[in-house]
Amino acid sequence: MSVSTPGISRPAEATEAQAVTRVLQGTRLRYFAGAISVVGGLLLWELISRVLVANPLFLAAPSQILQAIYALTVSGEMQRHMAISGIEFVLGYVIASVIGIGLGFAMANSVTAKRALQPWISGLYATPTIALAPLFILWLGIGIWSKVLVVIFLVLFPVTINTEAGLRTTSERLIEMLRSFGATPRQIFFKVSLPSAMPFILAGLKLGIGRGLIGVVVAELFGSRAGLGRLISQSADAFNMPELFAGVVVLAFAGIVLTAGFTWLEGKLVPWTKD
Amino acid sequence: MAPKLAVANLGKTFGELAALQAISLAVERGEFISVVGPSGCGKTTFLRIVAGLEPASTGEVLLDGRAVHGPGGDRGFVFQTDSLLPWRTVFANAIIGREVAGQVGPAERQRTMELLKLVGLEGFEHYHPRQLSGGMRQRVNLARALAIDPEILLMDEPFSSLDAQTREIMQTELMRIWEEGRKTVLFVTHQIDEAVFLSDRVLVFARRPGRLRETVEIELPRPRALAIKRTPGFVRYVDHIWRLIEDDVRASVIEEKV
Numbered sequence: 001m002s003v004s005t006p007g008i009s010r011p012a013e014a015t016e017a018q019a020v021t022r023v024l025q026g027t028r029l030r031y032f033a034g035a036i037s038v039v040g041g042l043l044l045w046e047l048i049s050r051v052l053v054a055n056p057l058f059l060a061a062p063s064q065i066l067q068a069i070y071a072l073t074v075s076g077e078m079q080r081h082m083a084i085s086g087i088e089f090v091l092g093y094v095i096a097s098v099i100g101i102g103l104g105f106a107m108a109n110s111v112t113a114k115r116a117l118q119p120w121i122s123g124l125y126a127t128p129t130i131a132l133a134p135l136f137i138l139w140l141g142i143g144i145w146s147k148v149l150v151v152i153f154l155v156l157f158p159v160t161i162n163t164e165a166g167l168r169t170t171s172e173r174l175i176e177m178l179r180s181f182g183a184t185p186r187q188i189f190f191k192v193s194l195p196s197a198m199p200f201i202l203a204g205l206k207l208g209i210g211r212g213l214i215g216v217v218v219a220e221l222f223g224s225r226a227g228l229g230r231l232i233s234q235s236a237d238a239f240n241m242p243e244l245f246a247g248v249v250v251l252a253f254a255g256i257v258l259t260a261g262f263t264w265l266e267g268k269l270v271p272w273t274k275d
Numbered sequence: 276m277a278p279k280l281a282v283a284n285l286g287k288t289f290g291e292l293a294a295l296q297a298i299s300l301a302v303e304r305g306e307f308i309s310v311v312g313p314s315g316c317g318k319t320t321f322l323r324i325v326a327g328l329e330p331a332s333t334g335e336v337l338l339d340g341r342a343v344h345g346p347g348g349d350r351g352f353v354f355q356t357d358s359l360l361p362w363r364t365v366f367a368n369a370i371i372g373r374e375v376a377g378q379v380g381p382a383e384r385q386r387t388m389e390l391l392k393l394v395g396l397e398g399f400e401h402y403h404p405r406q407l408s409g410g411m412r413q414r415v416n417l418a419r420a421l422a423i424d425p426e427i428l429l430m431d432e433p434f435s436s437l438d439a440q441t442r443e444i445m446q447t448e449l450m451r452i453w454e455e456g457r458k459t460v461l462f463v464t465h466q467i468d469e470a471v472f473l474s475d476r477v478l479v480f481a482r483r484p485g486r487l488r489e490t491v492e493i494e495l496p497r498p499r500a501l502a503i504k505r506t507p508g509f510v511r512y513v514d515h516i517w518r519l520i521e522d523d524v525r526a527s528v529i530e531e532k533v
Contacts, residue, residue: 177358180326181372181423182347191371195362272361272405 060241068242092151104163125157150219155208166200286333293484309470317485351420357412366400372423
């Protein structure tokens with residue numbers, strides 16, 4: 001075989017160099033693909049709303065939305081809406097997380113608790129509980145607590161279900177390992193079950209972010225004095241597209257930031273699941 | 276002197292199935308004992324009963340004259356799969372037995388570091404299991420069992436998931452570590468050559484019901500190097516044990532096919 005002769009190896013090197021270049025270009029494209037896509041999309045949107053639609057009653061251009069956000073921020077109105085929605089979200093989310101993790105623990109540790117709670121959890125998880133928002137407003141008024149309740153209902157079930165699943169799927173091998181050293185059930189819970197359920201619990205909490213934000217906004221649409229949902233609905237009533245989109249953009253941004261923050265937290269808390 | 280480990284008329288039934296029947300033996304302090312046999316002969320069940328992970332149906336196990344009624348810090352179990360906690364570092368995994376006993380003082384930490392060095396993991400204390408090879412994870416598994424300074428080391432096919440070369444290296448490593456401390460070891464394996472290479476005595480189990488067929492004394496000089504596996508004396512032991520279990524192995528293979 002002449003594999004090792006210089007005449008053959010040179011083209012091989014050339015191909016290799018080309019391949020390296022291709023890979024580099026590929027990496028560069030991959031690296032910037034997200035940014036290019038976003039900028040391109042925004043430009044297209046700007047173009048469509050200014051040239052094709054050209055009617056601010058139907059569509060606002062990104063530049064107009066930015067202006068609206070700026071104006072709302074200067075007037076302090078944006079901060080007011082954000083604060084109200086933020087309080088509703090945080091209250092509902094924290095309450096739901098605490099109760100959800102607690103219920104998950106109970107269901108994982110007691111067959112009776114699981115049997116008793118399972119039908120309700122499954123049933124209510126599958127129900128579009130957001131449809132209950134008007135009822136909650138009827139009961140609790142148009143203040144923040146009706147929204148908090150909606151958020152609780154939306155966040156509670158994924159957290160409960162994930163916590164229970166995480167605790168229940170703890171590896172028998174790991175439990176047995178600890179048992180071989182004479183560990184107590186309490187030690188097994190804190191040293192094995194709980195840490196191994198952490199990725200599941202965090203996934204449930206992460207799922208809750210999106211659901212909680214939806215809950216806040218939709219509940220506010222049904223009736224409220226302030227909040228981003230209120231901003232969106234009153235802008236829609238006034239055909240003020242830039243302000244409507246301003247509300248949507250802030251919400252989208254909140255969702256992205258919270259989810260990214262959670263992904264970062266997962267990397268810190270459960271790094272063993274990341275590779 | 277009383278034996279380190281005494282097993283008297285030990286039996287275990289799972290429903291109708293007699294997994295173990297009338298096992299009796301005495302293990303002296305510092306002895307390295309292997310248990311070999313076809314799959315289904317109850318060798319792992321036997322080890323788990325000694326560990327206290329499973330109750331015996333009949334008979335009893337005495338460690339230093341005291342009856343075994345459950346797991347405890349006087350026995351160190353080395354698992355077939357590494358069973359390391361993925362969120363803990365090598366060091367934190369190795370010291371967990373001490374932690375369970377509430378002993379994590381400077382002396383225990385120092386001892387755990389020494390053991391990690393002994394098993395060849397110096398410098399890897401802060402690594403996580405996912406960063407280690409299979410052989411290295413089994414070294415942590417071994418260090419973890421040694422870290423509680425057990426009266427007896429119970430090893431359940433610890434090298435069976437490793438590739439053939441790594442397995443041979445781990446066998447010599449285990450010999451080196453054992454020569455240092457001369458712990459009493461009960462080692463379950465399905466590799467006959469592994470059992471002969473490591474042991475002072477090999478307990479050959481038979482199946483249906485699981486029982487002790489023969490005890491083979493391995494009179495090969497120590498320390499043993501891997502090359503001993505190619506000597507006629509070594510091969511004779513392997514042949515002898517293989518003939519003892521051959522029919523059983525064939526039967527179990529046919530059964531598994533059905």
